[in-house]
Amino acid sequence: MAVNAYVPDASFGGTTALGWLKWVIFMATIRDVAARAGVSVATVSHVMNESRFVTEDTKQRVLAAIAALNYRRDGIARSLRRSQTGTIGAIIADITNPFFSDLVKGIEDTIRGFPEKLNLILCNTEEDAARELLYLDVLMEKRIDGLILAPAGGNVAYLEALVARGFPLVFVDRSLSSVTADSVLVDNLAAATALVAHLIARGHRRIAVLKATLHASSITERVQGHAAAMAAAGLDFDAGMIVESASSIDAAFEGGRAILALDPLPDAVFCTNNFMTLGMMRALNEQGLRCPQDMAIAGFDDFQWADAFRPRMTTVAQSGYDQGCAAARLLRDRITKVQTGPAVHLVHGTALNIRESSG
């Protein structure tokens, strides 16, 4: 490796403010390559981009110079010139939630397959709209080509303006009714209804909800699913049986405690996402209660180990990975203008995994 062995010739630029950096971290430019190959910068550029015919001979000389100087083109300068960065953003709630880490992996695996060699800038809002706004601003300043967003629930005007400007935006997991953009979602209402109906079919009557406090359409719909299933069965429930907590395992643990303090005790709990389920189980555990004997639990979002430990959890499974893949494709199609019409909304399927935690 001769990366740091090359000594720039005298033609190399002067010492501006940050010029010294270039001496420490020397990076050959397209001009250095052109000079060494005895051609113009245009030719070097065209060789790298295969954007016009170059005789085999000159091409080889250019390639040799590139190798000798260990030249890598400057993506920043290239981005400035082409007005596209090859970078997309993903603003999600929380990467430690298995649903989102699967989703992000789906995005990554998919964009890696694209010839455009897209990159992903990752941001966690932790369900905070203020943080979302901050990230939106930073990403816009970074001139990302498009954005995959699990909206925290605010910034509607900002997002509307973005979409109005034609900026490529894809919603995942949830959407904002007032913002018309592509989306990849699941039918939360139907899935939650089916899950709670299953609980009812198992004989449970007092079914509490451990609800993540967030302004996400997905969560709202899941709670509506609970109400729908209860109503369909002619079952009543009071608002006190819907306990809210922030969307983290620790907060859900407290929420779970609150549910276990309910009087009379519910005989089943519907957890609106991964974190709620985990927190609920921890609370149950703390009180020495057994699932499903003492309390049945069913949750939205499956997790990879849901069937390897006891109790095996009854869940609605959705593939974060597949949704990530779909979102990435949608976004790419918008960026490349393969897709230009009105917003497209993808609804992915869910599966009801009936295991033992529901009794």
Place this chain on the structure above:
Amino acid sequence: MAVNAYVPDASFGGTTALGWLKWVIFMATIRDVAARAGVSVATVSHVMNESRFVTEDTKQRVLAAIAALNYRRDGIARSLRRSQTGTIGAIIADITNPFFSDLVKGIEDTIRGFPEKLNLILCNTEEDAARELLYLDVLMEKRIDGLILAPAGGNVAYLEALVARGFPLVFVDRSLSSVTADSVLVDNLAAATALVAHLIARGHRRIAVLKATLHASSITERVQGHAAAMAAAGLDFDAGMIVESASSIDAAFEGGRAILALDPLPDAVFCTNNFMTLGMMRALNEQGLRCPQDMAIAGFDDFQWADAFRPRMTTVAQSGYDQGCAAARLLRDRITKVQTGPAVHLVHGTALNIRESSG
């Protein structure tokens, strides 16, 4: 929001190849702002960066123009001029591994607190050195300011060259002995030794290892820990008791099956990471074997729900989050040249969580 209401005046640039884009997605430039405020671009720049004194009056005019035009400076042009991008890369093994998602969250939370407003580009190698190389190239082309890396095990010359050039690099989770860079690690050898010693103390004698096949120093050391503990106890074991599988739950499931096919059957299994533990449990489950009655299990890496489900897992816990925070700080200090001496190596602590899976 008047983002898309502004009609650029006649002075607005001509139509180059991508010029049309500017009409669809109109973005005011520093010149538009200067023109509207009746000042020079220099003044606008200085107002935005607070880099020289500007009278309150002109400053207000500039600020008003910025607001009116909804101007956001172009980070790309800025990066080109300043030769720094405010972007760092993180190349890790797999974001769906809870250890790494915690780590990434630690990085994010930390860089968000920096005044530099750093951004994170995320890459998963899935333990593939070829993929790592690809990402290294892309990230270098993107001119990232620094890199946090969990090396897949190859690309040594490339990384050496990077470090020799003074490029800020921090290893996490594992390191490459031939590359001298900052690192954040744990004492894998000691922790694994203690874990296996615990298994031995519990009366287990035939202790198998479910080992992730990867060229990571961390895994090698964990396996050495097993050997050390066995030797210290005067226990023998044959190589057949060390079963390898790729580092994914599915592969570990197969590996777990292989272990359960061993004859004679081991009475305990040491799993070298999260995924191995999960796959092993799934295999156990498939065969209808109980843990710890039929087989004791202990794993490296704790997970948030390790104590909420049965069996509660005995594990070595390390904080991916804290390691992410530390790595981000180390990297920032290198980037800003707050830290300039020889490589610093941080060794974070681990905790032995003795729960029920070890019998």
Place this chain on the structure above:
DNA sequence: TTGTATGCGTTATCAC
């Protein structure tokens, strides 16, 4: 088949 020269939007160095 190749070269010259302009400009992308900033920042920073001068000059006034």
Place this chain on the structure above:
DNA sequence: GTGATAACGCATACAA
């Protein structure tokens, strides 16, 4: 206290 203007490194329109 402010303004002109030259880079930054590349892609590309236009020449040759």
